[in-house]
Amino acid sequence: xxxxxxxxxxxxxxxxxxxxxxxxxxxxxxxxxxxxxxxxxxxxxxxxxxxxxxxxxxxxxxxxxxxxxxxxxxxxxxxxxxxxxxxxxxxxxxxxxxxxxxxxxxxxxxxxxxxxxxxxxxxxxxxxxxxxxxxxxxxxxxxxxxxxxxxxxxxxxxxx
Numbered sequence: 001x002x003x004x005x006x007x008x009x010x011x012x013x014x015x016x017x018x019x020x021x022x023x024x025x026x027x028x029x030x031x032x033x034x035x036x037x038x039x040x041x042x043x044x045x046x047x048x049x050x051x052x053x054x055x056x057x058x059x060x061x062x063x064x065x066x067x068x069x070x071x072x073x074x075x076x077x078x079x080x081x082x083x084x085x086x087x088x089x090x091x092x093x094x095x096x097x098x099x100x101x102x103x104x105x106x107x108x109x110x111x112x113x114x115x116x117x118x119x120x121x122x123x124x125x126x127x128x129x130x131x132x133x134x135x136x137x138x139x140x141x142x143x144x145x146x147x148x149x150x151x152x153x154x155x156x157x158x159x160x
Contacts, residue, residue, distance in 0.1 A: 011057035067133040070143040100125035
């Protein structure tokens with residue numbers, strides 16, 4: 001169900017962007033008065049654009065979202081505050097906690113709108129760390145940062 005909702009959101013987003021671009025062209029006088037003047041193939045071109053939007057909207061949730069494991073050793077009571085502090089430094093606040101599982105949302109509503117309200121990162125506790133799920137680029141950035149922050153001192157090769 002989450003996949004379908006995401007696909008519909010992206011379809012609406014693509015259509016909105018197209019409508020804004022056409023409105024700008026219309027206001028600037030660069031576009032004609034009818035669909036036949038605006039598009040080479042007229043309504044047939046609009047159907048082709050709509051089909052392209054449906055394909056992209058259906059495929060984007062497959063590539064734009066991911067779940068990745070983050071190695072964060074330690075007991076929950078020992079690492080919770082460090083995770084919350086790190087996420088706060090990246091602009092996230094705790095949305096909910098269920099046992100050792102947590103969800104975070106962006107603090108900035110403007111950033112959430114820019115991501116079409118797909119700003120949630122879900123932390124699911126696993127042995128030795130967390131599965132983190134959300135937008136691909138956010139997950140990769142957060143996992144790398146958390147693993148760096150919680151790595152063992154024995155893994156620090158900069159010491160002599």
